[in-house]
Amino acid sequence: MNCRQVSRLVSAYMDGELTGTEMLQIRRHLDGCRACTLQYESLRYTKHLVARLSYAEPRAGFAERICARLDSIEVPGYQRVWNRLAAYGHKHLTPLAAGFLALGGILVLLAAGSVKGPEVTIAQTPSFYPTGSLRYPPAEVVTTPAAFLTPGPTPPRPLIPEPAPDEANGSRIFTLAGLEGH
Amino acid sequence: MELIEAAASVAESEERRAFDELVQRHHKQAYNIAYRMTGNHADAEDLTQEAFIRAFRFFGQYKRELPFDSWLYKIISNVFVDMLRRRPKAQIRSLDAPVPTDDGEALLEIADPSDGPEEMVLSREMDARLQLALNSIPEDFRLAVIYADIEGLSYEEIAEAMSCSIGTVRSRLHRGRRLLRDRLKAYTAQRE
Numbered sequence: 001m002n003c004r005q006v007s008r009l010v011s012a013y014m015d016g017e018l019t020g021t022e023m024l025q026i027r028r029h030l031d032g033c034r035a036c037t038l039q040y041e042s043l044r045y046t047k048h049l050v051a052r053l054s055y056a057e058p059r060a061g062f063a064e065r066i067c068a069r070l071d072s073i074e075v076p077g078y079q080r081v082w083n084r085l086a087a088y089g090h091k092h093l094t095p096l097a098a099g100f101l102a103l104g105g106i107l108v109l110l111a112a113g114s115v116k117g118p119e120v121t122i123a124q125t126p127s128f129y130p131t132g133s134l135r136y137p138p139a140e141v142v143t144t145p146a147a148f149l150t151p152g153p154t155p156p157r158p159l160i161p162e163p164a165p166d167e168a169n170g171s172r173i174f175t176l177a178g179l180e181g182h
Numbered sequence: 183m184e185l186i187e188a189a190a191s192v193a194e195s196e197e198r199r200a201f202d203e204l205v206q207r208h209h210k211q212a213y214n215i216a217y218r219m220t221g222n223h224a225d226a227e228d229l230t231q232e233a234f235i236r237a238f239r240f241f242g243q244y245k246r247e248l249p250f251d252s253w254l255y256k257i258i259s260n261v262f263v264d265m266l267r268r269r270p271k272a273q274i275r276s277l278d279a280p281v282p283t284d285d286g287e288a289l290l291e292i293a294d295p296s297d298g299p300e301e302m303v304l305s306r307e308m309d310a311r312l313q314l315a316l317n318s319i320p321e322d323f324r325l326a327v328i329y330a331d332i333e334g335l336s337y338e339e340i341a342e343a344m345s346c347s348i349g350t351v352r353s354r355l356h357r358g359r360r361l362l363r364d365r366l367k368a369y370t371a372q373r374e
Contacts, residue, residue, distance in 0.1 A: 067202050
């Protein structure tokens, strides 16, 4: 292990958070490298200083004030229900059973969602506002299931053209030709 | 129906009593962490209180078989991050500026590591100076240093509390300690 690698790992070495092999390699390196040993010692001292910081005590009666504050906290109904379910789950269900239940719930939700089909939102803009204006008043929104929409005769020409296929390599490339006339 | 409501009410009051006990048992520890994170008593009180309120709201989701403080560490970290988002960046003070103490202002004396254990006892000034150095490093680094060196958590526990990987903890901790060391070293060099 070289100095650069040791420098990166020396903090974890100090905390004993490396594998046995890494710990051994660093110890051997430190035995023969004064620069790395100095770095290690200075970090160890910094850790020591932080660990010796005094214990910051709160003002008297702080716990009581927190508890009093909790009296005014209103836990919403849905949160209470969710908390109870979670508490029940933690107490009575194994993680596997909880996983199956969650999966079942997701499947039910997905099944319920697929019955209705996708919806398309059409915003009707009053004619006295120019098209493209960003400052409309709240638009009247009409929601129509996709199944009731019939395709128009000709789709409008896109402002930015679709990329044309590149015959040489099969990939798709963009050309400027489609922008003519805009 | 009344029976169900009565049972729910009993369950809620039991839960509340259990939570109040946890507040009594852990508020000092939470406050100490909060103080070292924020660097002042007013913010430490706000942070601790907000953390317990959040814990109370989600108490049902706390897994009773796990230690409460591990869960609380995670909440404190989240509340701290939210607090930082809401507030403008705190002013960073120079390390060689006089430190406010209960007896007026004082300058820092850093004990020499070669001195005996008596000399190594940190003075109040040293404490305040070190706190300033902590305040001056990035919040993520500071959190990692506090959890590792004050609370004595393992890298795995810190990763859980800070919702990040063990590799990230390792990096934040190393960089945090190096920054702290450099700030303190620069100060001692100026004083000599």
